Amino acid sequence: MQNFRGVDHAGIGVGNMDEALLFWRDKLGFTELYFDYTGPVPGLEEICKKKDVKARIVMLGNRHTTRLGPGKVKLVQRLDGNGAPEYPAGIGYGEVGLAEVCLHTLHTEKIFRHLVDDLKIKSLMEPLSASVGEHGIDLDIAYVADPWMGKVELIDWKGLWTSRPAAPRIEGVNHVAFGVHDMKVTTDFYKQLGFIDQIFESKEFFDPMAPWYQVGRPLPGHHMTLWLSGEGAGIEPVRLTPLWEDCRGEWGHVGPMDFGIGVQNIKKAVATLKSLGIETHSDIQVLDVGNTEFKYVYFKDPDDQYVSLVESNY
Ligand SMILES: [Fe+2]
Structure with a gap:
């Protein structure tokens, strides 16, 4: 299992890379550039149901990344067809489909006020504090929108991590959330890939999210769980009752849209998938991204989310 290293990055579709960089790099502090690639993106033929997918992909890390904010963001601007597909x-x-990207954030309220009041980023949920799970873990959360209304959560896991003395700051990605058909099937599946520590489970509807559902739509039941791996960022599967329509959208749609699980050795990891009966969407792909190579392969989780393995040495 040591080969699997948690969530390496959240993939976020963008309509315009300059605007996306202004948001992610300049406002949220994802200043560490791993690569900036423009060209064909092979291995997506099955997922996109077309050949010749082309995109600009910018992989960024946060300058304040920590154990609870270890994940990167992968900004994707589709350049084939009609450009960036719409938010589903x-x-x-x-x-x-993908619901959000969550950033670990020391002093959530101060950061939120700075983003919303000073930088004019749109609020999606005012800051609030909660205590979750059987261990009563304290947290502060808030939500803001990316430029295309994708959901960005800010979380301070006060009960999990005694913070180093540090000024208010955004760190890297803490987790990605995604909707699923069956909670047990999904969590059993991801346990095989190293997501073995359940941080919380909630079966209550989370009232502050009520404004996010379309007017006239009955509010669904929420079942959420959050899982961390030994390394990397975590996953937060969500099961709605009743289930709603499939909102995976097209690969590359604006807002959070895919995620990659880091592995030390992608060939060994694919062999592990095969031994577990997990199918991939293609062979391992190797992109020359300038100074380094980006190796990845998309595979089929129980809901066929857009999820890949990436060799985390790019
Ligand atoms: Fe979350």
Whole structure:
């Protein structure tokens, strides 16, 4: 299992890379550039149901990354067809597909006020404090929108991590959330890939999210769990009751849209997938991204989310 290293990055579709960099790099502090690639993106033929997918992909790390904010962001601007696909209609939170990217954030309220009041970023949920799970873990959260209304959560896991004395800051990605059809099937599946520590489970509807659902749509039941791996960022599967329509959208749609699980050795990891009966969407792909190579392969999780393995040495 040591080969699997948790969530390496959250993939976020963008309509315009300059605007995306202004948001992620300049406002949120993802200043560490791993690569900036423009060209064909092979291995997506099955997922996109077309050949010749082309994109600009910018992989960024946060300058304040820590154990609870270890994940990167992968900004994707589709350049083939009609450009960036739209945010899937009907997304509230928890429909099958990516729901959010969550950043670990010391002093959530101060950061939120700075982002919203000074930098004019749109608020999606005012800061609030909660205590979750059987261990009563304290946290502060808030939500803001990316430039295309993708959901960005800010979380301070006060009960998990005694913070180093540090000024208010955003760190890297803490987890990605995604909707699923069956919580047990999904969590059993991801345990095989190293997500073995359940941080919390909630079966209550989370009231502050009510404004996110379309007017006239009955509010669904929420079942959420959050899992961390030994390394990397975590996953937060969400099961709505009743299930809503599939909101995976097209690969590359604006807002959070895919994620990659880091592995030390991608060939060994693919062999592990095969031994577990997990299918991939292609062979291992190797992109020359300038100073380094980006090696990845998309595979089929129980909901066929857009999820890949990436060799985390790019
Ligand atoms: Fe979350």
